[in-house]
Amino acid sequence: MIALYLLDVPENTGAIKVAEQLDDVKIQRRGPYFEVSADATIVIDRRATAMRHAVWYSCIAGTTGCVISQWDKDALRADPL
């Protein structure tokens, strides 16, 4: 399993909403964080989140079992290690 952690703050809502729509992705709370987990690669489309760049590039608090292979104006991609 891989997991991304995002803090529950208003700026991160866009990313969580997009993640909720992804197939085979599970979202649960870890205290004040969202844990976005999957058994395979997770890709979040930046434009679909409507997040501003400064927010986008600081939205990930933690990663488990994965490497972020893309984090640019288009998308965030986390691949299993």
Place this chain on the structure above:
Amino acid sequence: MSQLRHVVRGVDHAAFPTFDPAGTVRFYRDVLGFPVVHSICAAGWGPEGHPDFIHFFFDIGNDDRLAFFYYFGLDTDVAGHPAEKGDVYARFGADVPDFFVRSRHLAIHVDTEEDLLEYRRRLDASEWPVELQIQHETIESIYTHDPNGYMFEITRALRPVLPQEDLDAQLTIEALLDVVAGPDPSMAALIARKAELIVTRAEAWEAERREHADRAGSVS
């Protein structure tokens, strides 16, 4: 986490050298409207070779102060040639990246968008117009450089800081200290370590907060 009593009360003063007291007073007092609140005229203080100087202070709100030293007779290129990057205190070669040169700066707080735009208006009407206005994560800032080359920011919060952001900051710093103690610090290493801390700490933090809230609720 530190259990030391936290009793400090903000910035008494932050001090910088200037070779242009006239421009500095125009910028801070006449353009921005920061009152001059204190000055020291000191003749040949301290060790031999110390020039006479004027130490003068502007009120930056909240009883905090921004101070300058003007040293009589001191060569303007004591810290490097004025054509080089940087400010009068620190000059850098052309190969030093701008993000590094700009990293050290002063940011002054305002409470509202109206106040931020008022300072923007004052700067834009001056010799030092706003160079950049930007919304960061949760703040909005305007930037310019003062007559000494110091990067100057005025900022407002777009929303209050939430309690979980304090937890997040603590976990970030704990992860950072762990990562920089290792051989190859990186963002990837930091967020991997931080995830471990989130998994082990975040739920307990939230439970404790809820308990505090319940206790406070039952008391009131």
